[in-house]
């Protein structure tokens with residue numbers, strides 16, 4: 001059975017917990033995601049630890065956002081870890097995104113458009129006027145023009161982004177919640193089934209899996225639901 005297009009966010013306070021979650025979910029999912037919490041606590045070695053324990057691809061979610069020269073150096077520094085995916089903020093602009101792409105040649109650079117935790121009202125307050133979908137599409141086009149091979153957007157915008165950028169770009173959606181699950185700090189959310197039906201290639205899911213009493217069973221349930229949509 002092929003594993004489902006899910007990146008489980010290993011937002012754990014310690015490596016032991018992350019390794020336990022990873023071991024439980026990797027029979028069912030394609031990817032595990034290392035974010036700021038684990039990376040800042042354990043440093044680059046955490047990538048090898050997680051990869052060694054699981055054998056699945058590792059997504060490094062550092063959301064780089066700085067001037068192009070600084071991002072070039074950061075991308076070079078993490079490129080040697082060979083993560084499958086590395087995130088940068090699309091709002092960093094074309095030159096910054098290009099710097100990441102050129103300096104991490106064996107990694108797929110994914111540009112984060114607008115964080116899924118931001119509501120329409122939050123976006124308005126920080127100066128993003130109009131529907132969030134318009135801003136996300138503008139950022140997506142800029143990022144792809146600069147060489148980003150993947151985009152991070154909310155599942156609410158994924159269909160519009162797909163229509164804008166076409167089939168060749170990997171679309172990654174956090175802000176995914178199974179029906180009835182709490183949204184927590186996420187604002188622009190949809191179900192896993194809806195995200196896949198609307199064109200997402202990889203769903204980022206953390207707490208709905210990792211906060212469950214049985215993370216392996218939670219991942220297996222979502223994976224089965226996704227397979228039904230993908231086979232329909």
Ligand SMILES: O=c1ccn([C@@H]2O[C@H](COP(=O)(O)O)[C@@H](O)[C@H]2O)c(=O)[nH]1
Pocket residue numbers: 009011035061112114115116117152174175176186204205206207208
């Ligand atoms: O716009 C974004 C970009 C990244 N994330 C990350 O995804 C996971 C989501 O975790 P949940 O527990 O499923 O909410 C988390 O690691 C974020 O840093 C995002 O949520 N939104």
